[in-house]
Amino acid sequence: MLATTPDQLRAEVAELIEKLGPGRSSLIPILQEVKRRYRGVDPEAMQVVAEALDIHPVEVYSVTSFYAFLHGAPEGRFVIRLCRSLSCDFAGKEAVAEALQKELGVGFDESTDDGLFTLEWASCMGMCDQGPAMLVNDRVFTRVTPDQVPAILADCRTLAAEEG
Ligand code: FES
Numbered sequence: 001m002l003a004t005t006p007d008q009l010r011a012e013v014a015e016l017i018e019k020l021g022p023g024r025s026s027l028i029p030i031l032q033e034v035k036r037r038y039r040g041v042d043p044e045a046m047q048v049v050a051e052a053l054d055i056h057p058v059e060v061y062s063v064t065s066f067y068a069f070l071h072g073a074p075e076g077r078f079v080i081r082l083c084r085s086l087s088c089d090f091a092g093k094e095a096v097a098e099a100l101q102k103e104l105g106v107g108f109d110e111s112t113d114d115g116l117f118t119l120e121w122a123s124c125m126g127m128c129d130q131g132p133a134m135l136v137n138d139r140v141f142t143r144v145t146p147d148q149v150p151a152i153l154a155d156c157r158t159l160a161a162e163e164g
Contacts, residue, residue, distance in 0.1 A: 003038060006048055012037070013052045027053060027063060031070050039075050076111045078156045081122035081135040082144075088124075091131030091143075099146035103153055116160055117153070 020026040127133035130142035
């Protein structure tokens with residue numbers, strides 16, 4: 001459930017369509033904006049967008065599932081993306097993955113109950129010679145070891161507490 005009502009969302013999407021135009025080409029920018037505002041695009045939101053653009057909800061759903069950055073479920077405040085491509089795999093991403101899951105108490109594609117963290121896999125992000133590579137929101141971490149995981153998460157928690 002997004003933190004808005006269908007009516008409110010309808011009004012917002014109508015505004016976006018006014019700016020972006022009514023065609024299919026507006027679908028991704030609209031979904032991106034909904035995601036940015038509400039940290040997710042849930043099935044109700046997909047329905048609203050589909051109605052507003054006069055396209056089938058399945059089309060919205062398939063676009064949302066195809067593009068990882070439009071994920072349907074609301075995300076945590078910190079989205080941790082661990083690279084699972086070849087070089088990072090050889091560099092020991094599995095041990096980092098285990099440490100992350102253990103510390104967070106959730107698996108990949110899941111979020112913590114406090115809404116702080118979402119854990120996701122990522123594909124190669126171009127840091128292959130410095131793997132395992134990981135992104136926490138926009139921040140890149142390289143040569144990550146399992147031992148570093150608690151401190152990285154603690155920093156996020158501190159930041160969240162400071163920012164309120
Ligand atoms: S394989 Fe992980 S960053 Fe390239």
